[in-house]
Amino acid sequence: MPASSHVLVVGHGPAGHRLVERLRHHGHRGPVTVLGAEPRPAYNRVLLTSLLGGTLTAGDLELTGPPDGVRVRTGVTVTGIDRARRLVSTDTGETHSYDRLVLATGARPRIPHLPGVFTGGVLTEGATALRTLADCERFADGPVVVLGGGVLGTEATLALLRDGRDVTLVHPGPHLMDDRLDDVAGSLLAGHLRSRGAQLRLGRAAVEYRPGKLALDDGEILRAATLALCTGAEPETALARRAGLSVRTGVVVDRQLRTSDPRVHAIGDCAEFDADAPGLVTTAWEQAETLARILAGRPAHHRPGRPVVRLKAPGIDLACLGPPDPPGATRHVALSDPARGRHARLALSGEHILGAVLIGLPRATAAVGRLYERGLPVPSDLLGLLLGTTSTVGPARVELPDEAVLCHCNHVTKGDLLRARSAGAHDLADIAAATRATTGCGGCADDVRRVLASATGGNGDP
Amino acid sequence: MTRTPRTLVVVGHGMTGHRLVEHLRTHDRHGTWRVVVLAEEPRPAYNRVALSSYLEGRSAADLTLAGPAFLTDPLVDLRTAAPVTGIDRRERTVTTADGTVIPYDALVLATGSRPFVPPVPGHDLPGCFAYRTFDDLDALRAAARAGRPGVVVGGGLLGLEAANALRLLGMRPHVVELAPRLMPLQLDDGGARVLTRLVGGLGLRVHCGTAVRAVRARADGRVGGVTLTDGSALDAELVVFSAGVRPRDDLAGPAGLAGGERGGFLVDGRCRTEDPHIWAVGECAAVQGRTYGLVAPGYRMAELVADQLLGRPAAPFADPDTSAKLKLLGVDVASFGDAHAETEGALEYVLRDDAAGTYAKVVLGPDGRILLGGVLAGDTSAYRTLRALVGREPTAPLDRLLSGAALGGVPPKAHGPAAA
Numbered sequence: 001m002p003a004s005s006h007v008l009v010v011g012h013g014p015a016g017h018r019l020v021e022r023l024r025h026h027g028h029r030g031p032v033t034v035l036g037a038e039p040r041p042a043y044n045r046v047l048l049t050s051l052l053g054g055t056l057t058a059g060d061l062e063l064t065g066p067p068d069g070v071r072v073r074t075g076v077t078v079t080g081i082d083r084a085r086r087l088v089s090t091d092t093g094e095t096h097s098y099d100r101l102v103l104a105t106g107a108r109p110r111i112p113h114l115p116g117v118f119t120g121g122v123l124t125e126g127a128t129a130l131r132t133l134a135d136c137e138r139f140a141d142g143p144v145v146v147l148g149g150g151v152l153g154t155e156a157t158l159a160l161l162r163d164g165r166d167v168t169l170v171h172p173g174p175h176l177m178d179d180r181l182d183d184v185a186g187s188l189l190a191g192h193l194r195s196r197g198a199q200l201r202l203g204r205a206a207v208e209y210r211p212g213k214l215a216l217d218d219g220e221i222l223r224a225a226t227l228a229l230c231t232g233a234e235p236e237t238a239l240a241r242r243a244g245l246s247v248r249t250g251v252v253v254d255r256q257l258r259t260s261d262p263r264v265h266a267i268g269d270c271a272e273f274d275a276d277a278p279g280l281v282t283t284a285w286e287q288a289e290t291l292a293r294i295l296a297g298r299p300a301h302h303r304p305g306r307p308v309v310r311l312k313a314p315g316i317d318l319a320c321l322g323p324p325d326p327p328g329a330t331r332h333v334a335l336s337d338p339a340r341g342r343h344a345r346l347a348l349s350g351e352h353i354l355g356a357v358l359i360g361l362p363r364a365t366a367a368v369g370r371l372y373e374r375g376l377p378v379p380s381d382l383l384g385l386l387l388g389t390t391s392t393v394g395p396a397r398v399e400l401p402d403e404a405v406l407c408h409c410n411h412v413t414k415g416d417l418l419r420a421r422s423a424g425a426h427d428l429a430d431i432a433a434a435t436r437a438t439t440g441c442g443g444c445a446d447d448v449r450r451v452l453a454s455a456t457g458g459n460g461d462p
Numbered sequence: 463m464t465r466t467p468r469t470l471v472v473v474g475h476g477m478t479g480h481r482l483v484e485h486l487r488t489h490d491r492h493g494t495w496r497v498v499v500l501a502e503e504p505r506p507a508y509n510r511v512a513l514s515s516y517l518e519g520r521s522a523a524d525l526t527l528a529g530p531a532f533l534t535d536p537l538v539d540l541r542t543a544a545p546v547t548g549i550d551r552r553e554r555t556v557t558t559a560d561g562t563v564i565p566y567d568a569l570v571l572a573t574g575s576r577p578f579v580p581p582v583p584g585h586d587l588p589g590c591f592a593y594r595t596f597d598d599l600d601a602l603r604a605a606a607r608a609g610r611p612g613v614v615v616g617g618g619l620l621g622l623e624a625a626n627a628l629r630l631l632g633m634r635p636h637v638v639e640l641a642p643r644l645m646p647l648q649l650d651d652g653g654a655r656v657l658t659r660l661v662g663g664l665g666l667r668v669h670c671g672t673a674v675r676a677v678r679a680r681a682d683g684r685v686g687g688v689t690l691t692d693g694s695a696l697d698a699e700l701v702v703f704s705a706g707v708r709p710r711d712d713l714a715g716p717a718g719l720a721g722g723e724r725g726g727f728l729v730d731g732r733c734r735t736e737d738p739h740i741w742a743v744g745e746c747a748a749v750q751g752r753t754y755g756l757v758a759p760g761y762r763m764a765e766l767v768a769d770q771l772l773g774r775p776a777a778p779f780a781d782p783d784t785s786a787k788l789k790l791l792g793v794d795v796a797s798f799g800d801a802h803a804e805t806e807g808a809l810e811y812v813l814r815d816d817a818a819g820t821y822a823k824v825v826l827g828p829d830g831r832i833l834l835g836g837v838l839a840g841d842t843s844a845y846r847t848l849r850a851l852v853g854r855e856p857t858a859p860l861d862r863l864l865s866g867a868a869l870g871g872v873p874p875k876a877h878g879p880a881a882a
Contacts, residue, residue, distance in 0.1 A: 330817040337809035339828065381859040383811050387830045 004030035007295055008088065008096050010078045010239065011104035012036025014045055015268025015284035017063050018411065019102060022292035024067040032070040033096055035088075038132060039075035041065065046281050049152070049312065051136050053159030058133055064436075081243035083261050100263055100295060103240055103251055104288075107131075107233035107269035107279055112147070116209040117229070125211045127227040130156055142225025143168070145214050147206055149176040151309055153230030154189065158313040161196045168199040168222050170206055170214070180309065180320040184336055185343045185359045192316050192341065235270045235277050250277035255301040257291045267291050273302060280307050285411065306373050310365075317362040321372045322347070322355030329354045335361075335386045344368075344386045351377035363388030366446045406451065407437035407444045414451055421455050428452075467496040467537065468567035470771065471556055473546045473713070475501035477510055477757050478744030479572030480527050482764035483538060489772055490537075497538050498564055500556070502545040502573075503595060506533070511757055514623045514789070516599050517630055546573075549717040551737055568739055568771055571727050572764075575707035575745040575755070580615070584677030589685030589700045593624040594707075605700050608632030613688050613698040615674050616705035617644040619786055624702045625666050626790050635666050636696050638688070640673045640705075648786045648797035649837055652814060656821045656839035660793045669694075677701055709746045709753055722748025731778035732770060733763050741767045749779050758783050785849050787842060794842040799835025799852040800825050808834055813864060822864045824848070831855045 007023065009016045012034050020032050036042065043061040050056040066072050077091040087095050109129035111117060117127055128138040130152060144160050146153045149171025157169045173179075175186025176193070190200055201216060208215040214222045235250035246252040246260035250272030257265045257273075268284035271277065286305045293300035311318035329347035336343055342360035346353055346368065353372040358365045364386045371378055379385055402415035412435045420434040431448055432438050438445045470486070472479045483497050501507070506528035516525060532538060541558070548557045555565045577592040579585050589605060592598045606612070610633055614625040617639025625635040639646070643654035644661070658668050672692040680686035687697045709726035713719070719735050720728040726748030733741050733749060744760035745753060754760065759782035769776035785798035803810050807828035814821050820840035827834055833851045838844060844864050848856075856863055 330815060332812075332814040332816070334812040334814075335809065336812070337830075339807040339809070342809070380865075381861050382813075383830075383860050386811075389830070 004028075005099035005295070006031045006033070006097065007100050007102060008032075008098035009034040009102045009104055010088065011106055011268070011270070012038070012042045012072065012074065013104060013106045013268065013284075014042070014063075014281050015106070015288050016102070016104035017042035017066075018285050018288035019104065019267065019292055020066055020070045021064070022289055022411075023295060024070070026292050026296035026298055028292070028296040030099070032066075033098075034066065034070065034072045035076045035078055035090065035096070036072065036074045037077045038134070040133065041072070041074065043133060045131070046312070048130065048133070048136055049155040049159040051133070051159075052130075052139065052156060053162040055159075055162070055314075058136075061133070078239055081239065081264075083243055083264065086263065098263070100265065102291065102295075103259070103264065103266040103270055104268045104284075105236040105239060105270040108236045109229060110232040110234050111229055112206070112231045114147075114206050114209055117227075123229075124209060126225060127209060127229060129229050131233065138226070139228070140225045142166075143223045144226045144228060145170060145222050145224035146228045146230055147171075147214070148230035148232065149173060149200075149202070150179065150230060150232065151177060151311060153228070154193070155312055156228055156230055157193060157198050158196060158316070161193075161198055162314075167197075168201060168224075169193065170201040170204055170216065170222070172203065172205045174203055176200075176202070177320075180324050181357055181359075182345060184338070185318075185345070185357050188338065188341050188343055188359050189311075189316070189318060196315075233269070233279055235272065235279075237270060240266065240270070248272055248275070253302075255303075256294055257287055257302050265291055265295075274304060276304065278307050280309065282308060289411070306375075308369060308373065316360070317365050318357075318359045319365045319369060320357050321353065321369060324355065324357075326354035333382050333386075335383070346378075346382070346386075348378065353378060358386075361386060361388065362446075370447070406447045407435070412437035412444075417448060417451050418455055421452060426452075465494075467493055469565060470495045470497045470568045470570065471564055471566035472497060472499045472570045472572055473556065474572035474574055474744075474746070475499050475503070475507045475528075475540065475542070476572060476574045476744065477507060477527065478574070478760035478764045479570070480507035480532075481761050482570060482572065482743060482768050484532065485765050486768040486771060487532075487535060487538065489768070489774060493537055495537070495568075495771060498566075499538065499540045500544045500546050500558060500564070501540065501542045503597075504543040505596070506540060506542065508596070510594070513594075513596075513599065514627055516596065517603065517627045522596055546713065549713055549719075549740075551717055551719075551740070554739060566739070568741070570767055571713065571740065571742040571746055572744050573710040573713070573746040575709050577703055578706045578708050579703045580674065580705060582674055582676050584679060584685070585703070587677055587679050587685050588683060589698075590677060591700060591702045593620060593627070593702050593704045599627070602627070602700070602702065603631060606631035606633055607699045610634065610699035611636060611697050612700050612702065613638060613674070613696055614702045614704060615688075616703065617641070617668065617670065618647060618704065618706070619645060619788055621702075621704040622661060622666075622788060622790060622793075624704045625661070626664065628702070629665055633699065636698070637661070637666055637668050638672060638674055638690065638696075639668070639670045642671045644668060644670065645788070645795065645797075648801060649795060649839070650802065650823060652812060652821045652823060653795060653797070653837040653839040656819060657788075657793065657795045659819065660795075660840065661790070664790070664793065669696075674701075707745060707755055709748065711746055722751045722753060724748070724751075724753065726753045731780070732776070733767050733779060734770075743767055754782060754784070756782075756784055756786065758785070783849075783852075785852075787845060795837075795839040796842040796845045797835070797837045798845065798849040799833070801835045801837050803834075805834050811860065813861075824860055824864070833860075 042063040047061050078088050079091050080089045089095050109131050128135050143166040146157050146169045157167050160167045176189045205217045207217050214224045237247045240251040241247050251266040253266050253271045259266050267287035269279050290300050290302045309320040326347045328349050331348040333346040344358045347355040404414045416435050425431045425434045508525040544558045546556050555563045557563050591602050612628040612633040613636045614621050615638050617637045625637045628635040644657050672690045674688045675691045676689045678687045689695050714721045722728045727742035728748045729742050743763035766776050787796035803825045808825050812823045822838050824836040825834040
């Protein structure tokens with residue numbers, strides 16, 4: 001396709017934002033228009049819980065402005081697509097034409113069937129999802145009940161506790177993050193939350209909400225100035241459905257990230273590839289990168305990446321790599337050290353990691369994460385890898401190509417770091433200012449340090 | 463020196479009692495002790511641990527522990543079929559079943575244990591057996607009917623050996639274990655899963671988490687089957703009870719000797735009862751209240767008491783090796799050291815290879831370096847090495863030591879989804 005076609009992007013979340021940034025990078029020269037429903041510039045949704053914790057402000061979450069020649073319209077909701085005439089219409093009465101349309105509509109929070117949670121079709125006073133900046137602004141003073149002990153609910157609980165709030169986490173599953181963690185890791189995580197002052201109600205369901213209180217299935221009434229609904233999300237597909245595009249859980253796309261209409265693409269949380277809509281920002285970024293290449297006329301196709309979920313909270317290192325029970329895994333390795341709050345499980349096929357859960361093992365998390373993301377074989381001394389006692393083997397010495405992405409949150413490559421280093425950035429703070437690396441989830445800090453150290457001839461370990 | 467030797471009376475001629483006499487006689491260069499050994503069984507001590515091999519063709523003579531040197535030793539007076547019925551501590555004598563009174567200067571109780579038979583209805587029907595002596599095995603062999611099912615009550619080490627014995631006798635064995643897994647004392651869930659699969663391959667049918675509620679009789683009054691607490695019923699030509707043992711401490715009460723909370727003659731860390739002339743060793747001894755059902759701790763006790771009788775230096779009994787390895791053809795499971803990670807702050811490292819059908823767990827000290835114990839299943843080639851390293855820091859990475867055990871060989875290359 002010509003690198004000068006008009007690209008129209010619906011949605012200005014992380015996927016849409018990354019796409020337009022990378023379009024220019026890959027040489028696309030045509031007009032680009034972005035229509036965002038939220039009344040503000042794009043921001044890093046992944047870090048919303050840091051806002052709740054008071055470690056970041058709304059301004060800190062803001063993503064870089066669009067590249068030259070990209071027109072961004074905020075506060076505009078797309079209401080319809082006329083695929084025959086290649087036009088979209090908006091709630092403000094505008095119409096926009098396109099050569100290529102990209103749906104990056106994201107996901108919307110799943111609101112549980114809980115009596116009292118809706119009043120007149122909208123969330124009852126005090127109840128809120130946790131997906132937008134506006135949601136964060138709905139948090140009232142007073143006790144918070146977080147409903148849902150998945151990644152978001154757990155992060156939100158920890159963030160609110162850091163902010164000195166009184167928080168109760170209600171989760172119907174047997175342990176926290178039970179879709180990803182085994183019971184050992186789940187109980188370690190629960191212990192961590194309790195040590196921070198969280199009240200946990202595990203294996204309990206909410207049965208009714210009234211402003212100020214939440215009733216549980218065992219009759220307990222929790223005080224709740226705010227009820228935070230962290231009960232999952234589902235792809236936002238209404239627009240695609242109305243336009244007659246093929247939709248299952250998400251908008252179905254092929255390896256070229258095309259929907260059933262070859263002029264319409266979908267990326268990010270709203271897209272479903274190979275029956276999978278993982279809802280992970282890393283997947284959204286990979287798809288944005290791939291589609292930017294495609295729309296710039298370069299050969300590329302989407303390969304499902306290696307999903308990594310990290311719990312973003314200071315004082316706890318928790319990472320889930322791959323699916324919880326990966327098919328094809330024949331070797332299983334586990335390290336269990338409850339006395340020190342450490343636990344790891346690896347699922348392997350031969351020497352390759354198909355999935356892993358690590359908690360309390362920051363060095364192993366970094367090393368295992370690198371091996372996993374790059375598809376590299378594990379060293380023979382697996383116990384040393386997990387305990388972090390292996391210093392001479394394997395991952396730390398793997399030489400990365402310059403184009404390897406180290407900071408996935410801000411798409412900073414090893415080459416970017418080396419250029420910043422040459423331009424005078426000496427430490428993490430300099431690097432963060434110059435490249436934004438490490439300012440997202442922070443999970444890349446060790447990698448960045450290592451690259452800096454190898455560029456100066458040191459050995460990277462503090 | 464012509465001093466008259468003092469008399470040591472040993473009650474029981476099992477493996478432990480025998481070891482005590484052997485050790486004492488080896489080191490008693492001046493013949494200070496004359497030993498009277500009173501055996502209940504009609505034969506001298508034999509290797510009870512290898513009893514199952516009796517059904518695989520080894521003779522009673524093959525398994526005997528008492529060689530010619532022992533049997534002809536002028537300072538050893540072995541009396542078989544002479545069970546002791548009483549102790550008179552004041553007179554310092556013991557009395558045997560035939561009324562013989564034997565004085566002692568020192569008395570060692572090595573009466574061992576008896577099989578625990580749960581008191582369920584029908585437990586004493588013809589066709590119910592224990593699995594502890596040659597007589598038990600002779601009776602079992604006589605009662606076996608090829609092709610018929612037999613039920614073994616107890617899925618521990620001994621129960622599995624008994625089930626294998628039934629298999630060797632051509633029967634179809636069931637194993638009923640109250641705990642949720644086989645060999646609950648030695649194995650963890652992961653190791654027991656591998657074991658269950660392996661013994662299943664031998665034709666054993668395993669029923670865990672349930673117990674025998676009653677033994678049913680046929681019309682002729684012999685065993686016909688069992689009813690389980692989960693409501694199911696199994697046909698059975700015979701029932702073998704190997705659901706653990708109880709210390710044989712019947713002599714304690716009448717003699718006014720204290721017993722352990724869970725039975726056994728209560729002894730201190732040097733295996734001495736409150737009576738300074740009386741000692742207890744082996745499965746009948748409650749060392750500081752705790753009994754041990756394995757031969758290795760029994761041997762340590764026997765040597766400890768013999769050394770004290772000879773005035774040799776002897777460290778108190780401590781931290782016995784409770785390692786165990788199941789001896790069944792094609793079924794490799796073992797546990798060693800602190801297999802259940804009971805040490806404060808211990809950490810566990812587990813390797814499971816579904817393609818190779820192996821499981822290995824090692825327990826390490828809080829620093830992650832000192833090897834404390836472990837479980838091996840499906841491949842126990844690392845057992846001897848690891849057992850020897852308990853309490854130390856392994857010199858090679860554990861993965862390499864275990865590579866024969868859980869990674870399917872060195873180098874670990876031949877893996878992949880296709881291998882399944």
